[in-house]
Amino acid sequence: MRRSAVLGMLVLAGCVRSNFNLATQQQEYTMTSTDKEVAMGRKLVRRVLKELPLVADEALQQKVRTIGARLAAVCDRQELIYSFAVVQDPEVNAFSLPGGYVFINEGLTKKVTNDNELAAVIAHEIAHIAARHAVKRYESALGLQLVQLATVATRQGEAAQGITVAAQAAQLAYARDDELEADKLAVKYLKAAEFDPTAILSFLNTLHTLDQEKSHYLPRGVVRPQYALTHPYVPERLRAVKEALYGVADYMDYLNTPD
Protein backbone atom coordinates (compact mmCIF):
# COMPACT_ATOMS: atom_id res chain seq x y z
CA MET A 1 0.00 0.00 0.00
CA ARG A 2 1.43 3.36 -0.97
CA ARG A 3 1.50 6.44 1.21
CA SER A 4 -1.10 8.14 -0.97
CA ALA A 5 -3.47 5.23 -0.31
CA VAL A 6 -2.95 5.60 3.43
CA LEU A 7 -3.62 9.33 3.08
CA GLY A 8 -6.76 8.63 1.09
CA MET A 9 -8.07 6.37 3.83
CA LEU A 10 -7.39 9.03 6.45
CA VAL A 11 -9.12 11.74 4.38
CA LEU A 12 -12.17 9.47 4.21
CA ALA A 13 -11.94 8.90 7.96
CA GLY A 14 -12.19 12.69 8.36
CA CYS A 15 -9.02 13.24 10.38
CA VAL A 16 -7.01 14.93 7.64
CA ARG A 17 -7.41 18.61 6.86
CA SER A 18 -6.06 20.52 3.89
CA ASN A 19 -4.55 24.00 3.91
CA PHE A 20 -2.35 26.21 1.76
CA ASN A 21 1.14 26.61 3.24
CA LEU A 22 2.48 30.09 2.44
CA ALA A 23 6.07 29.05 3.20
CA THR A 24 6.17 26.11 0.81
CA GLN A 25 3.58 27.63 -1.56
CA GLN A 26 1.77 24.31 -1.64
CA GLN A 27 -1.55 22.84 -0.74
CA GLU A 28 -0.77 20.48 2.12
CA TYR A 29 -2.63 17.78 3.98
CA THR A 30 -2.23 17.45 7.70
CA MET A 31 -3.59 15.49 10.64
CA THR A 32 -2.26 18.06 13.09
CA SER A 33 -4.14 21.29 13.80
CA THR A 34 -2.18 24.38 14.92
CA ASP A 35 -3.58 23.99 18.45
CA LYS A 36 -2.43 20.39 18.59
CA GLU A 37 0.97 21.40 17.23
CA VAL A 38 1.41 24.11 19.92
CA ALA A 39 0.40 21.65 22.65
CA MET A 40 2.90 19.11 21.30
CA GLY A 41 5.61 21.79 21.19
CA ARG A 42 4.94 22.92 24.78
CA LYS A 43 5.35 19.39 26.08
CA LEU A 44 8.66 19.07 24.25
CA VAL A 45 9.84 22.47 25.56
CA ARG A 46 9.37 21.28 29.14
CA ARG A 47 11.47 18.21 28.39
CA VAL A 48 14.19 20.26 26.68
CA LEU A 49 14.47 22.74 29.55
CA LYS A 50 14.90 19.93 32.07
CA GLU A 51 18.00 18.80 30.20
CA LEU A 52 19.21 22.13 28.85
CA PRO A 53 18.54 25.01 31.27
CA LEU A 54 18.42 28.60 30.01
CA VAL A 55 21.65 30.58 29.93
CA ALA A 56 21.70 33.17 32.75
CA ASP A 57 23.05 35.99 30.50
CA GLU A 58 19.93 38.21 30.22
CA ALA A 59 21.55 40.60 27.70
CA LEU A 60 22.19 37.67 25.35
CA GLN A 61 18.64 36.31 25.79
CA GLN A 62 17.25 39.79 25.07
CA LYS A 63 19.35 40.12 21.93
CA VAL A 64 18.16 36.74 20.60
CA ARG A 65 14.53 37.63 21.42
CA THR A 66 14.79 40.99 19.64
CA ILE A 67 16.34 39.50 16.49
CA GLY A 68 13.83 36.64 16.59
CA ALA A 69 10.84 38.97 16.88
CA ARG A 70 11.99 41.00 13.85
CA LEU A 71 12.20 37.83 11.76
CA ALA A 72 8.99 36.27 13.08
CA ALA A 73 7.13 39.46 12.10
CA VAL A 74 7.93 38.87 8.41
CA CYS A 75 7.71 35.07 8.24
CA ASP A 76 5.07 33.12 6.31
CA ARG A 77 3.28 31.73 9.34
CA GLN A 78 1.67 34.43 11.45
CA GLU A 79 -0.83 32.41 13.50
CA LEU A 80 1.86 31.30 15.97
CA ILE A 81 3.50 33.09 18.88
CA TYR A 82 7.24 32.57 18.44
CA SER A 83 9.66 32.35 21.34
CA PHE A 84 13.45 32.38 21.37
CA ALA A 85 15.90 31.22 24.02
CA VAL A 86 19.57 30.37 24.49
CA VAL A 87 20.17 27.09 26.31
CA GLN A 88 23.22 25.81 28.20
CA ASP A 89 24.95 23.52 25.75
CA PRO A 90 28.45 23.74 24.24
CA GLU A 91 27.36 22.32 20.84
CA VAL A 92 27.45 24.67 17.86
CA ASN A 93 23.80 24.05 17.13
CA ALA A 94 20.28 25.42 17.10
CA PHE A 95 16.91 23.73 16.88
CA SER A 96 13.21 24.43 16.68
CA LEU A 97 10.18 22.64 18.03
CA PRO A 98 6.68 22.53 16.57
CA GLY A 99 4.45 25.42 17.61
CA GLY A 100 6.99 28.27 17.37
CA TYR A 101 9.78 27.45 19.82
CA VAL A 102 13.32 28.31 18.72
CA PHE A 103 16.39 27.34 20.73
CA ILE A 104 19.97 28.44 20.23
CA ASN A 105 22.71 26.44 21.93
CA GLU A 106 25.19 28.53 23.87
CA GLY A 107 28.10 27.08 21.84
CA LEU A 108 26.67 28.58 18.66
CA THR A 109 26.40 32.08 20.15
CA LYS A 110 30.19 31.95 20.65
CA LYS A 111 30.88 30.99 17.03
CA VAL A 112 28.81 33.66 15.26
CA THR A 113 30.88 36.70 14.37
CA ASN A 114 28.03 39.24 14.24
CA ASP A 115 24.28 39.75 14.73
CA ASN A 116 23.56 39.04 11.06
CA GLU A 117 24.94 35.51 11.44
CA LEU A 118 22.86 35.02 14.56
CA ALA A 119 19.84 36.28 12.61
CA ALA A 120 20.67 33.82 9.79
CA VAL A 121 20.54 30.89 12.21
CA ILE A 122 17.29 32.10 13.79
CA ALA A 123 15.71 32.70 10.36
CA HIS A 124 16.58 29.12 9.35
CA GLU A 125 14.87 27.75 12.49
CA ILE A 126 11.77 29.95 11.99
CA ALA A 127 11.62 28.62 8.42
CA HIS A 128 11.48 25.01 9.69
CA ILE A 129 8.47 25.98 11.81
CA ALA A 130 6.77 28.04 9.09
CA ALA A 131 7.12 25.20 6.58
CA ARG A 132 5.90 22.75 9.28
CA HIS A 133 8.87 20.44 8.73
CA ALA A 134 8.81 18.80 12.18
CA VAL A 135 5.07 18.13 11.97
CA LYS A 136 5.43 16.66 8.49
CA ARG A 137 8.30 14.44 9.60
CA TYR A 138 6.24 13.24 12.52
CA GLU A 139 3.27 12.58 10.26
CA SER A 140 5.38 10.84 7.62
CA ALA A 141 6.89 8.60 10.31
CA LEU A 142 3.34 7.80 11.35
CA GLY A 143 2.35 7.12 7.73
CA LEU A 144 5.37 4.91 7.24
CA GLN A 145 4.52 2.97 10.37
CA LEU A 146 1.08 2.33 8.92
CA VAL A 147 2.70 1.11 5.71
CA GLN A 148 5.03 -1.16 7.71
CA LEU A 149 2.16 -2.57 9.74
CA ALA A 150 0.22 -3.30 6.57
CA THR A 151 3.23 -5.04 5.04
CA VAL A 152 3.92 -7.14 8.13
CA ALA A 153 0.28 -8.13 8.22
CA THR A 154 0.22 -9.29 4.60
CA ARG A 155 3.70 -10.77 4.11
CA GLN A 156 6.45 -12.17 6.27
CA GLY A 157 9.70 -10.90 7.83
CA GLU A 158 11.95 -10.15 4.86
CA ALA A 159 9.59 -7.82 3.04
CA ALA A 160 8.99 -5.88 6.24
CA GLN A 161 12.74 -5.50 6.74
CA GLY A 162 13.15 -4.24 3.21
CA ILE A 163 10.59 -1.56 3.72
CA THR A 164 12.23 -0.45 6.99
CA VAL A 165 15.46 0.34 5.16
CA ALA A 166 13.51 2.12 2.42
CA ALA A 167 11.56 4.07 5.04
CA GLN A 168 14.76 5.20 6.72
CA ALA A 169 16.26 6.24 3.40
CA ALA A 170 13.10 8.23 2.59
CA GLN A 171 13.31 10.06 5.90
CA LEU A 172 16.96 10.97 5.30
CA ALA A 173 16.15 12.36 1.87
CA TYR A 174 13.23 14.27 3.33
CA ALA A 175 15.39 15.89 6.01
CA ARG A 176 17.91 17.01 3.40
CA ASP A 177 15.19 18.75 1.39
CA ASP A 178 13.96 20.40 4.59
CA GLU A 179 17.39 21.89 5.21
CA LEU A 180 17.62 23.33 1.72
CA GLU A 181 14.07 24.70 1.89
CA ALA A 182 14.73 26.27 5.31
CA ASP A 183 17.84 28.00 3.95
CA LYS A 184 15.97 29.42 0.97
CA LEU A 185 13.18 30.71 3.21
CA ALA A 186 15.79 32.13 5.59
CA VAL A 187 17.21 34.23 2.74
CA LYS A 188 13.70 35.61 2.11
CA TYR A 189 13.03 36.39 5.81
CA LEU A 190 16.46 37.98 6.34
CA LYS A 191 15.91 40.29 3.37
CA ALA A 192 12.38 41.20 4.51
CA ALA A 193 13.59 42.00 8.05
CA GLU A 194 16.55 43.96 6.62
CA PHE A 195 19.34 41.74 7.86
CA ASP A 196 22.26 40.85 5.59
CA PRO A 197 21.23 37.54 3.93
CA THR A 198 24.82 36.74 2.91
CA ALA A 199 25.43 36.03 6.63
CA ILE A 200 24.02 32.54 5.94
CA LEU A 201 26.96 31.89 3.63
CA SER A 202 29.57 33.10 6.09
CA PHE A 203 28.07 31.05 8.90
CA LEU A 204 27.76 27.92 6.74
CA ASN A 205 31.45 28.34 5.96
CA THR A 206 32.18 28.42 9.69
CA LEU A 207 30.19 25.18 10.10
CA HIS A 208 32.08 23.64 7.20
CA THR A 209 35.42 24.45 8.84
CA LEU A 210 34.20 23.05 12.17
CA ASP A 211 33.13 19.80 10.49
CA GLN A 212 36.54 19.43 8.89
CA GLU A 213 38.34 20.18 12.17
CA LYS A 214 36.22 17.62 14.00
CA SER A 215 36.95 14.90 11.48
CA HIS A 216 40.69 15.14 12.28
CA TYR A 217 39.97 13.53 15.64
CA LEU A 218 38.50 10.41 14.09
CA PRO A 219 40.62 7.28 14.31
CA ARG A 220 42.29 6.35 11.06
CA GLY A 221 40.11 4.35 8.70
CA VAL A 222 36.87 5.56 10.26
CA VAL A 223 34.70 7.23 7.67
CA ARG A 224 32.09 9.54 9.06
CA PRO A 225 28.94 9.08 6.98
CA GLN A 226 27.63 12.37 5.63
CA TYR A 227 24.19 11.87 7.13
CA ALA A 228 25.51 11.33 10.64
CA LEU A 229 27.08 14.78 10.90
CA THR A 230 25.55 17.26 13.32
CA HIS A 231 25.26 19.76 10.47
CA PRO A 232 24.92 17.68 7.37
CA TYR A 233 24.66 18.79 3.77
CA VAL A 234 26.81 21.91 4.22
CA PRO A 235 28.20 21.94 0.63
CA GLU A 236 24.69 21.43 -0.76
CA ARG A 237 23.31 24.11 1.54
CA LEU A 238 25.99 26.58 0.41
CA ARG A 239 25.03 25.93 -3.18
CA ALA A 240 21.28 26.31 -2.50
CA VAL A 241 21.81 29.58 -0.62
CA LYS A 242 23.99 31.01 -3.41
CA GLU A 243 21.29 30.12 -5.90
CA ALA A 244 18.66 31.83 -3.73
CA LEU A 245 20.86 34.92 -3.35
CA TYR A 246 22.41 35.31 -6.77
CA GLY A 247 20.32 33.03 -9.00
CA VAL A 248 23.37 30.87 -9.71
CA ALA A 249 26.06 29.02 -7.77
CA ASP A 250 29.70 28.89 -8.87
CA TYR A 251 31.15 26.09 -10.84
CA MET A 252 33.24 24.95 -7.85
CA ASP A 253 30.08 24.44 -5.82
CA TYR A 254 28.73 22.00 -8.39
CA LEU A 255 32.03 20.13 -8.32
CA ASN A 256 32.01 19.98 -4.51
CA THR A 257 28.37 18.99 -4.08
CA PRO A 258 27.78 15.30 -3.54
CA ASP A 259 24.88 13.80 -5.53
Ligand SMILES: [Zn+2]
Ligand atom coordinates in the same frame (compact mmCIF):
# COMPACT_ATOMS: atom_id res chain seq x y z
ZN1 LIG B 1 17.76 22.99 9.75
